[in-house]
Amino acid sequence: MSESRRFGARIVPRREALTAAIDALESRRRAVRVDAPLREMIGAFNLAMVYAWLRLSWAAALRPRRDPVVRRNRYDARLGWLFVEDKDSPYGVEARVIPLSEGEGPRLARLQDLGDRVRYRLQTTSHVTLDGLSDDSLFFVILGGRAIPLSPQALRSVLDASGLADSFPWPLNVPRHYWITRALEDGVRLTDLDPFLGHLHDPLPWGPYAARPLSHSASSFRRFATTILKEVGFL
Numbered sequence: 001m002s003e004s005r006r007f008g009a010r011i012v013p014r015r016e017a018l019t020a021a022i023d024a025l026e027s028r029r030r031a032v033r034v035d036a037p038l039r040e041m042i043g044a045f046n047l048a049m050v051y052a053w054l055r056l057s058w059a060a061a062l063r064p065r066r067d068p069v070v071r072r073n074r075y076d077a078r079l080g081w082l083f084v085e086d087k088d089s090p091y092g093v094e095a096r097v098i099p100l101s102e103g104e105g106p107r108l109a110r111l112q113d114l115g116d117r118v119r120y121r122l123q124t125t126s127h128v129t130l131d132g133l134s135d136d137s138l139f140f141v142i143l144g145g146r147a148i149p150l151s152p153q154a155l156r157s158v159l160d161a162s163g164l165a166d167s168f169p170w171p172l173n174v175p176r177h178y179w180i181t182r183a184l185e186d187g188v189r190l191t192d193l194d195p196f197l198g199h200l201h202d203p204l205p206w207g208p209y210a211a212r213p214l215s216h217s218a219s220s221f222r223r224f225a226t227t228i229l230k231e232v233g234f235l
Contacts, residue, residue: 012181013170015231021167022233025051028162034117038126045118046141046158052111053139053150055234057172059225060098061179061197062086064152064172071136072112077105080222087198098196099218101225112138122147179228186227192220 029051032044056062062069063086074083080100100108115138122128122142130147133140139150141158148154152172159165176197183193195217229235 011170011174012177013174018178018231019233021164022054024164024167025054026233028164032114032118034114034121038128041118041121042142043162045114046143047162048114049111049139049141049150050155050158052107053155055229056104056108058175058178058232058234059101059104059229060084061176061193063176063198064155070108070138072115072138073136075100075105075108077109080105082108084198096196096198099221099225101222101229104225108138115140119147175228178232179224182228182231183224188220188224192217193224196221 025047029047030044032041032048034041036044056070057064060082062084065086069084069086070082071085075081080102082098082100082105083095084098085095119130119133122130128142128145128147133147133149137149140147141150141154142148143154143157155172156165159168179193179197180190182188183190195214226235
């Protein structure tokens with residue numbers, strides 16, 4: 001926990017703990033070779049998916065929930081926008097678009113291409129079942145002979161199997177807490193972040209921000225996302 005100037009949520013990991021965790025994850029990653037022996041490919045692919053999800057959660061302050069929070073083709077890699085549905089409650093699903101910082105859109109496109117090639121490999125040359133995986137799932141892993149959406153539980157299982165569980169002891173929603181804490185510490189206007197964080201409960205699109213252009217807020221969000229990614233060790 002950060003001891004000075006704590007804001008927002010109570011669980012805000014120290015920056016040095018975050019960078020150490022990301023460094024540990026980076027050290028375990030390796031290139032995913034779709035033509036590698038099946039067990040080798042699955043291990044590399046699972047860790048690549050976990051890395052990609054964690055990076056995106058820090059880049060966009062997503063809530064952890066069963067995929068498809070982010071669906072295939074629900075993003076614009078060139079313009080840098082992402083459509084998410086990361087809260088499903090009795091009061092409705094909070095769906096919104098999020099501006100992506102530079103380079104994150106193409107990363108999603110490459111991840112989708114990798115997922116398509118892995119699906120084809122599994123369908124044609126393995127006994128791994130895909131019946132539990134929807135066609136629009138972008139993030140998925142292979143556990144126990146099944147391809148499944150990347151849920152928080154599945155993500156934890158991959159970290160545990162990779163010997164990384166102790167490096168990530170905090171809840172998976174800490175990126176959102178960290179975002180708000182750092183915004184308050186740095187004097188970033190929350191009104192520039194809120195339209196994209198899903199803090200709106202209003203029948204109108206964008207709620208109280210519906211009548212104003214969001215280009216300035218999107219630029220601020222992208223700049224702050226880049227700052228966060230650098231602070232925690234993804235850049």
